[in-house]
């Protein structure tokens with residue numbers, strides 16, 4: 098059975114060479130924003146994608162939404178490459194942008210903003226459009242009064258709801274949600290998470306939920322991918338990941354949110370910033386910050402580990418687990 | 430119909446906004462009338478000496494004062510002058526062409542300067558927008574670098590210097606008659622006037638195209654990466670709708686520099702007119718100052734000030750039309 102959407106070893110490299118450098122074959126340097134990601138998302142599934150800022154989450158989201166073309170590899174929607182898909186099917190794959198204020202045209206009111214996709218879906222009668230605008234606003238929990246507001250008159254949560262309504266107007270089957278709760282406070286965050294998961298369940302829409310906020314991902318996702326410097330380092334069902342984190346990076350992330358007492362000694366806390374994706378460390382990309390390197394040995398900076406299954410649905414990329422093993426227990 | 434009431438609301442708030450802008454321009458306008466009226470008392474000698482000559486007798490001077498109403502209280506004189514201005518009477522010439530109404534005297538120079546400003550602004554606008562848009566489409570390409578060099582080069586040279594160079598090349602080396610005629614009078618000879626307009630307009634426009642290009646490049650570059658434009662793209666909207674929305678969003682700063690640029694070009698005409706011998710406001714201003722033609726000076730100062738107020742007002746109004754945030 099083919100997944101609804103799947104990425105097969107996709108890479109996205111950015112080159113920052115100027116035309117002069119290219120002309121002189123100087124090359125400049127390359128950013129490996131996404132470096133070989135394989136991911137399948139089934140119909141109706143909510144997959145969480147977590148990782149520190151700059152690790153390539155947005156780039157992966159854009160690749161899956163077809164806004165970026167992969168340098169290598171392919172993204173397929175219902176078995177067909179996103180690169181050469183017809184416009185009709187293309188609309189089924191949508192994206193909620195990271196910054197809601199930037200994602201709504203500041204010169205248009207909500208009515209105009211929503212009427213674009215509604216018209217695009219082939220509804221042209223004024224009465225029809227008005228009715229659809231109202232039902233869309235209702236679906237995202239806003240009253241009809243919002244139709245005449247401009248984006249500068251909306252709060253962060255309201256902006257996100259309007260952006261969602263605009264996306265829903267296109268009747269998508271898959272939505273990439275790029276940090277939809279990063280700009281709002283706690284209450285609104287919970288409301289938006291509820292709204293997203295309700296809509297996904299109700300309409301059977303698959304979501305890729307991107308966030309650096311583990312608690313949000315835990316709330317909404319069925320399955321979670323942890324990303325570090327362009328690579329997925331661990332992938333597991335949500336509950337499994339929180340109960341049995343296997344990759345040292347995941348452990349460190351979980352440790353950071355579990356640690357309420359600031360004076361407690363952290364077992365595997367994260368130090369410093371992630372290295373630049375322009376010059377990723379040799380071997381395992383996490384080794385300079387890893388608490389287990391000494392224990393595992395020189396292999397950590399000699400070779401890059403592969404993403405291996407620990408069980409059927411739990412994958413990890415770490416030399417702590419040397420063989421393809423069916424044993425999900427953590428090595429101590 | 431909800432749509433119609435919302436459109437009506439939009440127009441009403443726009444009209445209110447325009448009204449507010451016009452009202453708030455009035456104090457500045459009044460200030461300018463004070464300034465231009467006050468000129469009369471600042472200029473050494475003033476009209477009396479200009480008319481009677483430095484060696485005029487005391488009685489002669491007194492008679493002139495009486496005739497011109499200069500013995501009346503200041504506010505009476507001011508109100509009389511403003512009243513005249515409001516009814517289109519700016520006074521009469523005294524020295525250069527005694528008895529000619531200023532309004533008649535100024536019509537042709539004003540028109541010449543007007544056309545020069547418009548032509549210069551058009552050149553600055555089209556060149557600037559084109560160069561800016563080209564480099565925004567392919568940022569960091571060789572085209573972008575080239576246009577950056579051109580932009581910096583053009584806004585580093587002053588317009589009157591460009592004017593002198595152009596005059597030298599086309600007038601002195603190639604000896605084109607139209608290049609040096611300076612005759613811009615569309616009521617007489619349209620083709621020849623257009624030809625005479627070319628070089629001064631290029632000098633004015635080219636010098637300001639660089640600023641417009643840089644701003645346009647920056648704005649379009651920013652806006653084409655904004656998420657709502659990306660969304661329109663993945664939605665598969667027609668290209669012209671996307672471009673329209675890009676322009677609608679990127680245009681405000683361009684409008685701002687445009688207002689500012691037109692002001693600069695208007696100011697630039699004074700010197701460029703002198704270089705090319707165009708009988709416009711610039712040349713007139715110099716002559717009016719030399720001959721102490723005080724009513725003419727007053728009127729010119731008033732006109733120039735009003736032009737700047739008008740440009741600002743139009744910029745503001747355009748802002749309101751384009752940006753809902755400004756008009757609410």
Ligand SMILES: Nc1ncnc2c1ncn2[C@@H]1O[C@H](COP(=O)(O)OP(=O)(O)O)[C@@H](O)[C@H]1O
Pocket residue numbers: 111112128129130148149150151152153154155156157374
């Ligand atoms: N268009 C681009 N050009 C050059 N570098 C980019 C571009 N987009 C992203 N990057 C780089 O790729 C890396 C990953 O960025 P991003 O996907 O936005 O990370 P995240 O969303 O996880 O914060 C960053 O180092 C970023 O600077």
Ligand SMILES: [Mg+2]
Pocket residue numbers: 151154155156195
């Ligand atoms: Mg991001």
